[in-house]
Amino acid sequence: MSRLTDAMITGGYARDVDRPMLDLQHGGQNGWANNLLEWHNNKAHVSTPMHCILLEAPRMFKSFPDPQKWIGSLKAMFELHAYAIEGLNAELKVDTDTHDVGGAGEKQHEVTNVTRETSTPKFTFIEKYGRPIQTLLDYWIRYGLQDPDTKFALLGTMNNSEVKDMLADWYSATCLFIVPDPLHRSVDKAWLTTNMFPTSTGQIVGKRDLKTGQEILTLDIEFPGISQYGLGVSRFAQTILDKVRTTHADPFMRPAFATTVSPDVEAVRGGYQAGLEKMGTEAVTHLGS
Incomplete structure (x- = not known):
């Protein structure tokens, strides 16, 4: 055709x-x-999933013990653990005013302003065993933003001579949000967002109700920031996307995650193979013998 x-x-x-x-x-x-x-x-046009790429972690993480653990955990949290990301918006809004045209009620519209919608990234996480996400966010807020008791950022309590100010680079992150085309080759949309920091740890509560089941903890965390949208960001995002090799990245073709029978299971008598072989050895007659 x-x-x-x-x-x-x-x-x-x-x-x-x-x-x-x-x-x-x-x-x-x-x-x-x-x-x-x-x-x-x-x-x-059918939408495709957006990806978040961490570009810069808060500088304060470099001042913590095991800095790569902090930065690596933040990278994984943003890029691998968020099952929903929303709040990125590039819609243009046109404001108008009107004045009369003649006496019949017709109006002439005049453009008074054009604005772009504000982007406020919001991440949704399923908290993991032991609450590692909330723990990381708790340290991020108390040490980088403000401790609820002292009203000061606790980064100042650490004996680190490199910390001489509390400008935003110490406590905020920078991320690139990419929406690729259906082939994952070209950038459809992209936002570059800086000054990102959490506005909450998510609810930390305790309760008892023996009549209902226990709950999975879902976190909806906003990370407000300053976003740039446009051709320059898309061109930069394309350079990042070009480095992501998708050749043969077919989940159907990946190796099995288990390739052996565990020794303790194999040591137990019986089962499918034993039953089959037992029937073969007990057969009264066999044409192939």
Whole structure:
């Protein structure tokens, strides 16, 4: 079945866009009748999952014992443990005002302002055994932001001569948020967000109710920051995405996570193999013998 050779647009409003994009001049299906010769160009945009890449960790983590443990845990928390990330937004809003045109009630609209929606990243985590996420956030808040009792950041209580101020780089992180195309090759959207820090540890409560089951702890944590969105960010995100090799990254083809029978299980008599072999040895007769 043929398809248009010029299905993707070049030039025009796509001149600064690196991702594949359909040409609006083809594929329209809502005129006098549909146009099945160009049905390929009627492909809808379907969202793809966004990925978070940690670019910079708070400087204070370098002042802690085992700094790589702190930084590695933060990287894993952002990139591997968040099962939902939302709050990134680049929608443009146009404010208008009106004035009368004639006496019939018609209004002329004038543009008074254009703004971009504020991005406030929010991460959703399923807390792990022992509450490691809340523990990390607790230290981040008390040592980097403010201790609830002293009203000072406890980083100042550490005997570290390198800490001479409490500017935002000491307690905030920088992340890159990438939405790739369906082939995971081109950047569809990207946000670069700095000055990120947690606004909560999530609820830390205790209760007793023998009539109901116990609960899995779900954390919804906002990390407000300053975000940049635009061509420069997309070009930077593309350089990051180009380093991610997806060749043969097929989960179906990965090796089995277990390749042996444990010795304690193998030492037990009976089971599928023993029963099968026992039947073979006890057979009255066999044509192949």
